[in-house]
Amino acid sequence: MINILGQVAEGQIWQPTLTELSYFAPELVLVATLLLLLIGPLIAGRGSGATLVMVVVGMVAAVVANLLVMNQVVTGPVSGLAPAAGHMLLVDNFSIFFKFFLLLFLLGVTVLWMVGSAATERNAPEFYILLLGSMLGMSLMVSTMNLLLMVMAIELASLPSYALVAFDKRNRPGAEAAIKYVIFGGTCAAIMMYGVSLLFGVFGTLDFTRIAPQLVEIFENLAQVPASKLALLGLALLAMGAGIAFKISAVPFHFWCPDVFQGAKIEVTTWLSVASKAAGLCLLLRLLQVLAGSAHASGHGFSAAFYLQVVTGVVAVVAAVTCLLGNLAAYRQQSVKRLLAYSSIAHAGYMLMLGAIVLTGDVTQLVWQTVVIYLVMYLLMNLGAFGATALVIGQTGSDQLENFTGLGRRAPALAAGLAICLFSLVGIPPLGGFIAKWWLLWALGQAAMQQMHWWLWALLLWASFNTLLSLFYYLRVIRQMYLVNDDRPGLKVPAGGVVLINVCALLLLLSGTLLVNPIRQKVGRYTDHIFGQSPASIVQVNQPQNISGNQLDGRSRERIDTQ
Amino acid sequence: MFTAIGLTHYLLLAAMLFCIGLWVMASKRNAIGVLIGVELILNASNINLLAFARYSTGGMNGHLIALFVIVLAAAEAAIAIAIVVNLYKNFMSVDVDKAATMKN
Amino acid sequence: MNFKYYIWVILLVSSAVLLCGGQTALAQESAAAAAIVPASGPLEVIFFWVLAIMIIGSALWIALTGSVVRMAVGLFFSFGGVALLFFLLQAYFLGVVQLIVYVGGILVLVVFGIMLTSSSPHVRYQVPRMELATTGLVSLLLFMVLGHVLYHAPWSTTGPQLPVSMNELGRGLLTDYLVPFELAGVVLLVVMVGAAYLARQEKR
Known part of the structure; x- marks a missing residue:
């Protein structure tokens, strides 16, 4: 590989070039928006309107920046800004996709906030500073291969989220949810940090692209590796997994999810339900992808390495249990927020199944297509469902199921949109949710056919069985809306909210019918280059050329050379 | 074992601190007590990092990572204490068990 | 379910997993020397x-x-x-x-x-004796397994390394670790806003 220690004249220091900086324009714009929100209120006042203007300006700028970066990066990831410690920050099509995803979702949440609580909110700047902070953390979670930056990004995503859950200060459930969230999150983060410190001791680096080949090598020569080292590695990886599983809310780290979702403001719940889980999942998938790439590069591939199958097995079991538990627990719920929380746990389980097959290597393209499609559909479905719940809460003051009684008569447009989103969450045929689930099952089936593993077929059956299970609790809500009737008065729901929900529903409807083919082609083209030229290995193409390496000590110089 | 100090000594010390931290988190009812347990665990990982830097691979990197862990610990403590104070304002108690209004 | 039990369950599960790992380690080797650097x-x-x-x-x-x-x-x-x-x-x-x-x-x-x-x-927030003892026992178990694994793991010890100077650290912060360094600033800023907001007395 290239030695990136260029010559720099004595007395000069290394700086990233403008081109390198421009790759991180979306992040920089987000930080600038944060600062604008801090300083702006001094001039424009603390009103919701002024804040909204600033946020929208920032978001538009971020979208434009992301578009510009997308046009630049077509060949591979870039790791500027961090010369020697490589892979601190990556820019590839996947991270760009995820930034678009987050921005789109933030737009949805903003509309929801505008309709629901903008009028009464007196602390709009703080709300958006925290929201944007967590968004920056989430986008960084998906743009890094360095475990240190991963921990920091997870913390940046979590810490503002804790505060957001307690944002409504007089709300007792909110305070309670926040303390549970912060205790649970802090515990998981600390355990993860301990695991990462052990990994650092074993490998001497936290760059996962350099850890992964060594891991694969260890896995392939099990006989020569002392058992204590294996135990140590298993322990460290498990501890690290705890932190990631917390973000995904996978079993057994899901306990915070229902309480936090119920206690938090509905906008915050909506935000956490999609963005936080998607970021955790994409982070995990990226790590597994690098592992798969290293196994592939070593020539043995998946089947030779028994321990890779163990890793896969663990992910598969966690996914299966997460699915089942989410679906079963959703039955008893009377609070719709809580019901949707369990539904989101179940959906995290479905998506986690992709983590089980990404290591098999043969179906990589299909897996990433599924990731992109599933995430987008999941965003639309959840935005619609939570949005409708927000409107009902706004009008009736509570999210109990009984408040949805006769909604089909009291607010027909709202009920229709919500019904479509719920049907889509089940995966009923002509809707977007069906397309997503179809892709998932297809990917599982393909992996099963190529690997001939019985447990992959079992996973496929399990996913279908769980889909069937989930049908009934979503139907409970729909039944309450259309079949149960009493003489409650009609609801006057704000038009903006109804439009948002019906746009989501319409998009779901379209993506399940007319747009199937365009989506397939577009996503197929996009995922061909999702990690640059070759998805199996992450390569660095843009090397920063001038680093003051002559000042670095011998140890790190050696480290750089081995790249 | 008692007359020469090496990497293992520090690692075992850190492991002990880690386990005591877990014990504190598992047994305390008080939200601040749980937070103290988290801080102990973060200290344990810092001892690990610096011991590796001194006796094994890593060198400067271990020091820098430990520095960032300290930053994160401070940030987390700040937000956690704020949330605890907020809990106290609402429930007049920092007992985690008492704040349990939400049920399945 | 009591919230306290959540952490508990995790403790138990992790120690069970560790116990299995520790057993295999014990079976395979017993005489791996601890990594002790003689010159202290x-x-x-x-x-x-x-x-x-x-x-x-x-x-x-x-x-x-x-x-x-x-x-x-x-x-x-x-x-x-x-x-x-x-x-x-x-x-x-x-x-x-x-x-x-x-x-x-x-x-x-x-x-x-x-x-x-x-x-x-x-x-005072007195924890019931029984609960304190059981959690303590599980932690002790965890430590025994963890300590065992750490003690026997083959660490590569290159001997005491030279101390890292502040000069090096500063250079590292502004080159290799520039991204985390900048990010730490953002984390602290956001946390400051969040904590200040939560602790502030609302004006009525």
């Missing part, structure tokens, strides 16, 4: 043991005491001991940072938290 002077040895007793002793005190104020005092000695340990590890800058941030910052924050949230400083 007598003072270093004495200081290590004194500090170890100080850190673990005060941590145990934190676990056993029911009074939050005593917990904070225990935390003071624990943090201070870790800072001195860093000096022993020749991480001078980190030792100073540990003193300033942990002892001078986080500890003060914790004490403020205690003062703001208790009606009297002598309020």
Whole structure:
């Protein structure tokens, strides 16, 4: 590989070039928006309107920046800004996709906030500073291969989220949810940090692209590796997994999810339900992808390495249990927020199944297509469902199921949109949710056919069985809306909210019918280059050329050379 | 074992601190007590990092990572204490068990 | 379900997993030497043991005491001991940072938290003996397995390395670790806004 220690004249220091900086324009714009929100209120006042203007300006700028970066990066990831410690920050099509995803979702949440609580909110700047902070953390979670930056990004995503859950200060459930969230999150983060410190001791680096080949090598020569080292590695990886599983809310780290979702403001719940889980999942998938790439590069591939199958097995079991538990627990719920929380746990389980097959290597393209499609559909479905719940809460003051009684008569447009989103969450045929689930099952089936593993077929059956299970609790809500009737008065729901929900529903409807083919082609083209030229290995193409390496000590110089 | 100090000594010390931290988190009812347990665990990982830097691979990197862990610990403590104070304002108690209004 | 049990379940599961790992390790090797670097002077040895007793002793005190104020005092000695340990590890800058941030910052924050949230400083949160004993036992089990694995793992010891100078650290922060360095700024900013918002008295 290239030695990136260029010559720099004595007395000069290394700086990233403008081109390198421009790759991180979306992040920089987000930080600038944060600062604008801090300083702006001094001039424009603390009103919701002024804040909204600033946020929208920032978001538009971020979208434009992301578009510009997308046009630049077509060949591979870039790791500027961090010369020697490589892979601190990556820019590839996947991270760009995820930034678009987050921005789109933030737009949805903003509309929801505008309709629901903008009028009464007196602390709009703080709300958006925290929201944007967590968004920056989430986008960084998906743009890094360095475990240190991963921990920091997870913390940046979590810490503002804790505060957001307690944002409504007089709300007792909110305070309670926040303390549970912060205790649970802090515990998981600390355990993860301990695991990462052990990994650092074993490998001497936290760059996962350099850890992964060594891991694969260890896995392939099990006989020569002392058992204590294996135990140590298993322990460290498990501890690290705890932190990631917390973000995904996978079993057994899901306990915070229902309480936090119920206690938090509905906008915050909506935000956490999609963005936080998607970021955790994409982070995990990226790590597994690098592992798969290293196994592939070593020539043995998946089947030779028994321990890779163990890793896969663990992910598969966690996914299966997460699915089942989410679906079963959703039955008893009377609070719709809580019901949707369990539904989101179940959906995290479905998506986690992709983590089980990404290591098999043969179906990589299909897996990433599924990731992109599933995430987008999941965003639309959840935005619609939570949005409708927000409107009902706004009008009736509570999210109990009984408040949805006769909604089909009291607010027909709202009920229709919500019904479509719920049907889509089940995966009923002509809707977007069906397309997503179809892709998932297809990917599982393909992996099963190529690997001939019985447990992959079992996973496929399990996913279908769980889909069937989930049908009934979503139907409970729909039944309450259309079949149960009493003489409650009609609801006057704000038009903006109804439009948002019906746009989501319409998009779901379209993506399940007319747009199937365009989506397939577009996503197929996009995922061909999702990690640059070759998805199996992450390569660095843009090397920063001038680093003051002559000042670095011998140890790190050696480290750089081995790249 | 008692007359020469090496990497293992520090690692075992850190492991002990880690386990005591877990014990504190598992047994305390008080939200601040749980937070103290988290801080102990973060200290344990810092001892690990610096011991590796001194006796094994890593060198400067271990020091820098430990520095960032300290930053994160401070940030987390700040937000956690704020949330605890907020809990106290609402429930007049920092007992985690008492704040349990939400049920399945 | 009681919230406390959540952490409990995790503890149990992880220790069970660890136990399995520890067993295999025990079966395969028993004579792997601990990684001990011979060249450590007598003072270093004495200081290590004194500090170890100080850190673990005060941590145990934190676990056993029911009074939050005593917990904070225990935390003071624990943090201070870790800072001195860093000096022993020749991480001078980190030792100073540990003193300033942990002892001078986080500890003060914790004490403020205690003062703001208790009606009297002598309020006690006594944990039932039984619960304390069982959680302690599980932690002990965890430590035995973890310690076993750490003790036998083949660490690559290259011997004591030269201490890292502050110059190097500063250069590292602005080159290799520039991204985390900048990110730390954003984390602190966002956290500051969040904490200030939560702790602020609302105007009516």
